[in-house]
Amino acid sequence: MQSQSKPSQSKPSQAKFSWQAGFTAGMFGFMYLPILVLGFYSFNEAPNSAAWTGFTFSWYVKFFQDGRILSALTDSLTVSLSAVAIAAVMGTLMAIGLARYQFLGKGLYQGVAYLPLIIPDIAIAVATLVFLAAIALPLSLWTVIAAHVVFCLSYIALSVSTRLVDINPHLEEAALDLGATPLQALVTVLLPQLMPAIVSGCLLAFVLSMDDFLISKFTAGGGVATLPMEIFSRIRVSVKPDINALSVFLMVTSGLIAIVAELMRHRSEKKRFQ
Amino acid sequence: MTVPFVSKPKPTTTTAPNWVQPVLLLAPAGLWLLLLLVVPTLLIFELSLVPNINPGGIVNPSGLDNYLRIFQPIALQVIARSLFLAIGTTVLTLALGFPVAYWLALIAPKRWQNLLLLGFVLPLWTSSLLRSYAWITILRPTGVLNTVLSSIGLPTLDLLNRPAAVVIGMTYSLLPYMVLILYASLEKLDRRLLEASADLGATPQQTFWRVTVPQTLPGIAAGMLLVFINGLGDFINPELLGGTSSMTAARLIYNQFLGATQNWGFGSALSMVLIMLVSLAIALLIKYGDNHAKSI
Numbered sequence: 001m002q003s004q005s006k007p008s009q010s011k012p013s014q015a016k017f018s019w020q021a022g023f024t025a026g027m028f029g030f031m032y033l034p035i036l037v038l039g040f041y042s043f044n045e046a047p048n049s050a051a052w053t054g055f056t057f058s059w060y061v062k063f064f065q066d067g068r069i070l071s072a073l074t075d076s077l078t079v080s081l082s083a084v085a086i087a088a089v090m091g092t093l094m095a096i097g098l099a100r101y102q103f104l105g106k107g108l109y110q111g112v113a114y115l116p117l118i119i120p121d122i123a124i125a126v127a128t129l130v131f132l133a134a135i136a137l138p139l140s141l142w143t144v145i146a147a148h149v150v151f152c153l154s155y156i157a158l159s160v161s162t163r164l165v166d167i168n169p170h171l172e173e174a175a176l177d178l179g180a181t182p183l184q185a186l187v188t189v190l191l192p193q194l195m196p197a198i199v200s201g202c203l204l205a206f207v208l209s210m211d212d213f214l215i216s217k218f219t220a221g222g223g224v225a226t227l228p229m230e231i232f233s234r235i236r237v238s239v240k241p242d243i244n245a246l247s248v249f250l251m252v253t254s255g256l257i258a259i260v261a262e263l264m265r266h267r268s269e270k271k272r273f274q
Numbered sequence: 275m276t277v278p279f280v281s282k283p284k285p286t287t288t289t290a291p292n293w294v295q296p297v298l299l300l301a302p303a304g305l306w307l308l309l310l311l312v313v314p315t316l317l318i319f320e321l322s323l324v325p326n327i328n329p330g331g332i333v334n335p336s337g338l339d340n341y342l343r344i345f346q347p348i349a350l351q352v353i354a355r356s357l358f359l360a361i362g363t364t365v366l367t368l369a370l371g372f373p374v375a376y377w378l379a380l381i382a383p384k385r386w387q388n389l390l391l392l393g394f395v396l397p398l399w400t401s402s403l404l405r406s407y408a409w410i411t412i413l414r415p416t417g418v419l420n421t422v423l424s425s426i427g428l429p430t431l432d433l434l435n436r437p438a439a440v441v442i443g444m445t446y447s448l449l450p451y452m453v454l455i456l457y458a459s460l461e462k463l464d465r466r467l468l469e470a471s472a473d474l475g476a477t478p479q480q481t482f483w484r485v486t487v488p489q490t491l492p493g494i495a496a497g498m499l500l501v502f503i504n505g506l507g508d509f510i511n512p513e514l515l516g517g518t519s520s521m522t523a524a525r526l527i528y529n530q531f532l533g534a535t536q537n538w539g540f541g542s543a544l545s546m547v548l549i550m551l552v553s554l555a556i557a558l559l560i561k562y563g564d565n566h567a568k569s570i
Contacts, residue, residue: 020377027374027449031397034408034446037418041411090303097299109300112307118552120507122524123545126531127314130542134317150310153303182295211401214509218531228403235407235514244411247404258399262392 035251042244059245069246072230078141079216079226080209083148084202090149091156092198096190098157099164114158116151124150125218132219139221147219148212152205159201160194167193196264203261207254322543340543349526353547356523359437359512360505363444367452367501368494370445375456380463391457395450402447406514409443410434413515435517443511448504452497459493499559503552523548
């Protein structure tokens, strides 16, 4: 692991290996153990054995040929991309509006806006189902998207509002004084400065939306199954190696997204100090 | 927060009335949240007052029967178990997370800090279902753990489908959050205080308990709250790792809506209780946090 690393440089005289370093290395092991286990078994020939019986790629081939997994992946991508796109627009506007204006009930608005960050998913899922049943709206892919927009909105708005605090308001005022319309000032001055925060908020929202099981499960109609729903129904039955292969595939993908998001955040922080 | 910068009316002919911009900015999200969050929450509150409602039944709020049912031993036991699992997870993540955050923030080489932190929280970005599923592979009777234990001659452990497996799974899921928050808190720690304490003759233990811990108390409280809330509402880990022995509030709610025992009113009442417990935890933190601020 990366962490069994370099002894402390801050105090060269104290060359002894601190117990915290060893402990941290152990915890790195703990964090990566399940991932390594899944990776290991995804290449194991025997379908249901803890012992290594030989190397195979067949589980990867199997899940790429699995129509239900692929259609679940399509449903998941449709939901997450649509929800994030809608939430990106509304969340950014909301964050700008909240930073700019004082109005009656602002505290309440703000409280509600960030509520999805704290209320347990199961409660949101239940409430949304009850609401959809009350207005007799048939469940479909669209109801899943509508429900996902709610929590995506909160995460994107949070990311944008953190960035807004550091933005110089005079730039936009200058644009307005120089004759730009409010829309021009927003698009050409404010949005470019907000872009890294919007993108990193969107990436986080996308990953959370792709990961969501409960809210999708409660709001999806009969023909709809997102990837977590499909995975859930399979692993309830038994442990299967093609799920291992799928896990490795998804983990590598989301790991890459995480790294991109981190780079974005880093860039936006650098910009802040320029 | 930013200084609010309301754009001044400009001498152009296209100037819209004052209320147009705020409405354009705040109304879309506001309406969406109103329709899909506020109204639904009010609806489950209404539904929680309806005894024995099934899908399609007539809503006729008539009392607190559902809430009274929560105080019967069976439901009370489920809530107590949820609290117990959440508290156990909170304590465990704090115990495991603090040394990690301490090492990352105060001992690790400066230029590696960000990379190491990112590496530690990277598993957070992977599917929570699959991480939980991985623990099935590890903890099941013929799984990785027992294969390793028996190969070195130790007795095997039967952990899967027990509360212990749920705590392991939840601790694994929530440890990165705890480390992130503690790291942020420890990184801001004024190191001169630690040096001063050492210079004045304190042992490292005394410095830790009398300086480091009090200084990072807000971070500790925030981390514990976050883990507690997420642990209390967690569905996936208890469902996949806990078996029938670990019925929690979230699982019980799930069953009232999508399981065999459909009772939307009782499920709504349980959801309200869950929301109230979470709000209570937050209120305690705010109260506690204020006291801490005053004491400095």
